[in-house]
Amino acid sequence: MPQQLSSPSELATLVENYDTFLFDCDGVLWNGDAVIDGVIDVLRLLRSKEKSVIFVTNNATKSRKDYKGKFDKLGVQADVEEIFGSAYAAAVYISTVLKLPQGSKVYVIGMAGLEYELAQEGIISIGGTATEDNTLESFHLDTFEKDPNVKAVLCGLDTSVNYTKLSKAFQYLRNGEEECKFLATNVDSTYPVKGGLLPGAGSLSAVLSRALGREPLSIGKPGRTMLDCIRAKHDFNPARTIMVGDRLDTDIAFGKNGGVATLLVMTGVTSEKTLAEASSHALPDFVIDSLGDLRVLV
């Protein structure tokens, strides 16, 4: 069972034991457009103690720069270098791990933030926000010519998804991984918005998974790729690192897959009931009601 922390001495020990704090954002720092009470003070406290503070989000519709805009708007201090989104991690993965041949292209189901991060890493992308692929007209396979330079399809959340993009992505992927890699920024089944949930990146890539009979390599939480990406930029000692999140299946699993400690906050999607019913391998090391609870240490 996870250790529930509430007394000031327990909270102080938690802060002493770790040097690097990885934070999920939505449900941990804020809910929608409302910062969770005390969070700004707590982040300031951690910085004053020279802790490394890193923000890890599966949101792939925004570049890190866009995402920093959200921090700024809500008055939460963050540097772009402290923000790791699955769009950025996907771009880093493609440029440093896949190392596609010179002139290769990536076919994108996704939005401007994802295209921006790819471009920043020097990756040529097609699809995405291109006018010709943002259409509800019929797709004609018999007149479609595949671009022979497309060596990967990258699927993220795309609120302009349509049959043309899905059909093109499917054509690129049909002949198998040798010819074209199947990547997803993340496989979250849903996506939190004002008023509830909408289908997430993992639900959109499910079209391709079903049609192809195979699953994508997912870059974001809970996979290892995102953590490898963070570590390439900010070296940290896993034994002195803790992942803080509100979701067992993404955040806590991410920390556990990466061999770091895990702290669940109850300000997001996980209810007491979900926690009580979770299987033991899914449980975090520690639980606190809210990240704001650490404010007692200020």
Add this chain to the structure above:
Amino acid sequence: MPQQLSSPSELATLVENYDTFLFDCDGVLWNGDAVIDGVIDVLRLLRSKEKSVIFVTNNATKSRKDYKGKFDKLGVQADVEEIFGSAYAAAVYISTVLKLPQGSKVYVIGMAGLEYELAQEGIISIGGTATEDNTLESFHLDTFEKDPNVKAVLCGLDTSVNYTKLSKAFQYLRNGEEECKFLATNVDSTYPVKGGLLPGAGSLSAVLSRALGREPLSIGKPGRTMLDCIRAKHDFNPARTIMVGDRLDTDIAFGKNGGVATLLVMTGVTSEKTLAEASSHALPDFVIDSLGDLRVLV
């Protein structure tokens, strides 16, 4: 192992042993726009012997009337009453089995043929080809008002699929089957078109399956619902009925699920290799190279 039929006496026995012939269309009667050699003569022969001839297709983009247009164009005789598509079967299922309360509506991901069949059965549909839902603009959940009369979501192939339709369907289905039924015209993962395959109805409904964590009730082959629909209109003796198709996982499985005999033709998607590697429970009773082979009996 299935019995391979080739001699005239074997073929004559096959025709004698059955009164009702259920035919898949694409890959059996024609490939794309080319009628398979001999098929027109064979259908004429069966009719001359007073056999019942029924055409069964999972294509839900066309109404039966539209589909008859394809028969006419290719010179293959068919009455609308002999044609069963999954759009029609879905409409019959909703009107006769689901029996939704008066004033209920069905939210549709699908095309004009599906809407037409629903309307013919007196079912009110929304979504589908409605202008407001055929958009690539962002979907705003906070200003979306659910229509309280929507009691089912029906997902078919929709080449104008987009995030607004997917998001609305997801909202209707989120509170479970008690509030809103999740139906699919069929769950074919791909869809044959000129030049190859595109993502099918089952790949589109996979967005909702993934987001919801549950699968739809599928009306078309290989499920039982389509056969129940046929039987409600044309009574037949299962012991004297045979399903003829080119796909093991839809056509042959459909016949086996329905307790009728099964005949595989090798003019469609199934290769000798696929047949040789298939597990015994997936195998048909009989195999012929082509439906046109029965022409020797003319």
